[in-house]
Amino acid sequence: MHSESLGQKGKAIIFSAPSGAGKTTIVHRLLQELDELEFSISATSREARNVERDGKDYYYLSVEEFKKKIANNEFVEWEEVYQNQFYGTLQAEVERIWSNGKHVIFDVDVVGGLNLKKHFTEKALSVFVKPPSIDSLKLRLQNRKTETEESIKKRLDKSAREMAYASSFDYILINDKLEVACNEAIGVVKEFLSEG
Numbered sequence: 396m397h398s399e400s401l402g403q404k405g406k407a408i409i410f411s412a413p414s415g416a417g418k419t420t421i422v423h424r425l426l427q428e429l430d431e432l433e434f435s436i437s438a439t440s441r442e443a444r445n446v447e448r449d450g451k452d453y454y455y456l457s458v459e460e461f462k463k464k465i466a467n468n469e470f471v472e473w474e475e476v477y478q479n480q481f482y483g484t485l486q487a488e489v490e491r492i493w494s495n496g497k498h499v500i501f502d503v504d505v506v507g508g509l510n511l512k513k514h515f516t517e518k519a520l521s522v523f524v525k526p527p528s529i530d531s532l533k534l535r536l537q538n539r540k541t542e543t544e545e546s547i548k549k550r551l552d553k554s555a556r557e558m559a560y561a562s563s564f565d566y567i568l569i570n571d572k573l574e575v576a577c578n579e580a581i582g583v584v585k586e587f588l589s590e591g
Contacts, residue, residue, distance in 0.1 A: 404493035407515040408432065408500040408584055411508030412524035413554030415535040417570040421524060422502040424577040425584060432584075433497040435488050438464070438473075440481040454485065472510035484511065498588060505557040508564065520587040522580065523564035527571040529555060 408425075412418035426432055438454040440461040449455045456464070461481045465473060473483025484501065492499045501511055505523075512521040526532040532554055536547045561567050566583055570576040 405496075405518075406498045406588060407489070407511060407519040408498060408587070409508045409511045409515075409519055409521040410500070410502050410524060410580075411505045411521065411564065412570075413505070413526065413532060413557045414550045415532050415539070415554070416524045416526045417535075417573060417576065418524040419502050420573065421568075421570070421577055421580050422500060425500060425580060428581050429584065429588075431498055431588065432500045433492045433495065435484060435492065435499045435501045437503070438470075438481075438483050438485050438488075440479065454488075456481075471514050472507055474506055474510070476504075482507065505560050509560065512564070520566065520584065521564040522566045522568050522583065523561045524576070525558070525561055525567055525569050526554075527569060529558075531571075 410418045410422050422434070426434055436450065436452070436454055438456055438461065440456055440458045443449065443453070443455050447453065458479045458481070461473075461483070464470060464485070465481075465483075469486055470483040471486050471489060473481060475481050482504075484503075484507070489499050501508070503511065508521055508523070512519050526535070529551060533547065533551055536542055536550060542550070568576055568580055568583070
């Protein structure tokens with residue numbers, strides 16, 4: 396189903412970034428500040444972590460259910476991040492948000508962000524959240540204290556590759572000081588939503 400057939404009821408705001416750049420914090424702030432936005436809950440085939448809830452954090456599907464939805468063209472975009480670990484955006488989720496009279500906001504990885512931008516074309520604003528440097532990213536990941544040195548190295552290698560795509564996005568937001576970045580994001584999104 397191509398985006399024109401969705402009736403284009405709303406717009407799509409896409410935030411992507413390397414892991415640890417702060418995109419999720421910025422998206423949460425946008426949701427607090429701008430009532431016209433609603434968060435798009437992604438689908439995944441991975442197991443829920445103990446604090447996560449189905450329909451709030453993700454829509455949890457089995458690998459078989461996920462593959463069936465792919466075959467039925469039920470995703471706006473999807474990817475297999477690791478073997479049999481799928482993530483994607485359900486068309487029904489976007490429709491649900493638009494039918495509520497809201498604009499949809501996405502918090503996705505860089506590949507997902509580029510796929511969404513391609514799908515929604517001029518109805519989308521794609522924002523790449525960029526850390527001031529790879530060193531600052533390393534520090535943020537270490538300060539989370541949820542990662543091993545090995546997983547931090549893996550994330551940083553992936554981040555370096557993802558940074559190369561920054562120029563493919565509509566807007567590059569450098570997250571050096573969180574408060575400044577949040578205010579800048581609010582301004583950019585408000586301006587986009589006020590356009591025709």
